[in-house]
Amino acid sequence: MAEKIDFSKVRFLIVDPNGLALQMLNDILAMLGANYVRRASDYDKAMAVIKEGGIDIVITERDLTPLSGIDMLDYIRKDPASRDRLLPVIVLTARSEEPFVIEARDHGANEFVAKPYTVDSLYKRLAAIIAFPRPYVNAPTYFGPERRRRQQPFNGPDRRGVDPNAPPR
Amino acid sequence: MSDPAAGRKFQVINPPNLLKSKVGSGGFAMGAVDKAAKVIEGLRGEFEEIAKVEVVKLVAAANALVAQPTDLAKRDEVYKIAHELRGQGGSYGYPLVTRFGDQLCRYLDAADGLDAKSLVIVKATADAIAVVINSKVAGDGGDTGRALVAMLDKVLAQVKGE
Numbered sequence: 001m002a003e004k005i006d007f008s009k010v011r012f013l014i015v016d017p018n019g020l021a022l023q024m025l026n027d028i029l030a031m032l033g034a035n036y037v038r039r040a041s042d043y044d045k046a047m048a049v050i051k052e053g054g055i056d057i058v059i060t061e062r063d064l065t066p067l068s069g070i071d072m073l074d075y076i077r078k079d080p081a082s083r084d085r086l087l088p089v090i091v092l093t094a095r096s097e098e099p100f101v102i103e104a105r106d107h108g109a110n111e112f113v114a115k116p117y118t119v120d121s122l123y124k125r126l127a128a129i130i131a132f133p134r135p136y137v138n139a140p141t142y143f144g145p146e147r148r149r150r151q152q153p154f155n156g157p158d159r160r161g162v163d164p165n166a167p168p169r
Numbered sequence: 170m171s172d173p174a175a176g177r178k179f180q181v182i183n184p185p186n187l188l189k190s191k192v193g194s195g196g197f198a199m200g201a202v203d204k205a206a207k208v209i210e211g212l213r214g215e216f217e218e219i220a221k222v223e224v225v226k227l228v229a230a231a232n233a234l235v236a237q238p239t240d241l242a243k244r245d246e247v248y249k250i251a252h253e254l255r256g257q258g259g260s261y262g263y264p265l266v267t268r269f270g271d272q273l274c275r276y277l278d279a280a281d282g283l284d285a286k287s288l289v290i291v292k293a294t295a296d297a298i299a300v301v302i303n304s305k306v307a308g309d310g311g312d313t314g315r316a317l318v319a320m321l322d323k324v325l326a327q328v329k330g331e
Contacts, residue, residue, distance in 0.1 A: 009192065094255060115260065131189065136184065137179060
């Protein structure tokens with residue numbers, strides 16, 4: 001990807017119970033220019049950071065204790081106490097089987113990266129979140145990034161109720 | 170249900186892109202992605218040390234499962250260790266750990282009860298992962314790697330063919 005992105009002002013929260021995996025992700029982000037990376041090894045520590053606020057992007061393993069990365073997504077997207085329901089979340093997990101991809105998507109993950117991963121694949125997901133963010137959808141059973149990625153021509157009426165008061169991107 | 174708002178089921182929100190304004194453009198030097206990839210190589214030794222401990226646990230868990238095949242906790246323990254190694258091996262230059270770990274997890278997922286034949290496969294795959302780590306069979310493993318893949322394929326074929 002030719003686009004160069006300055007991550008120095010982006011505040012990351014990375015969550016993984018595996019110390020080496022956490023170290024690796026931290027080092028990769030540092031090499032990409034990130035200056036602000038908070039680390040958490042379990043759900044409770046991660047939630048404490050999220051509740052403080054001020055995080056721009058969360059990168060989390062799915063399998064955490066005592067609750068999961070999916071529970072974290074549920075809090076961020078749905079809980080009335082959530083400070084930022086639009087907070088971008090990348091699920092970076094060894095649970096790469098299709099049901100887990102669908103699960104993460106349906107709970108509002110912005111991106112999904114399967115372990116083992118390459119720096120390039122992670123970078124592309126980060127760039128996608130920043131350069132080409134998807135709109136968010138507020139529906140009776142779902143709140144999160146639009147789950148359709150491919151933009152196809154549609155000539156029918158738009159019934160999805162675009163909010164006329166939403167600020168421009 | 171005469172409330173017109175009730176018919177509005179979906180709302181699309183286009184939030185302001187605060188992140189884009191934060192990152193600007195032209196940040197890191199070209200090639201930073203490649204440099205970052207080298208970070209992983211720097212952690213390979215640490216992975217090898219941790220993995221050495223984990224494969225001892227994996228083989229012990231597989232042996233325990235062979236001894237008590239109906240014990241679901243023992244099966245879960247094998248799965249947990251294999252799954253963790255599977256998720257990491259490829260990142261640190263050990264794609265065979267990921268390959269064999271994936272095979273083992275899929276087998277445990279699919280196996281409908283572990284009979285004697287299934288246990289042979291579980292044990293052989295756990296042993297193969299241990300060989301990869303203990304002998305540092307990195308990359309495709311060359312002749313050793315091919316021999317391990319062939320050995321596992323043979324075990325699988327034999328067990329299925331019986």
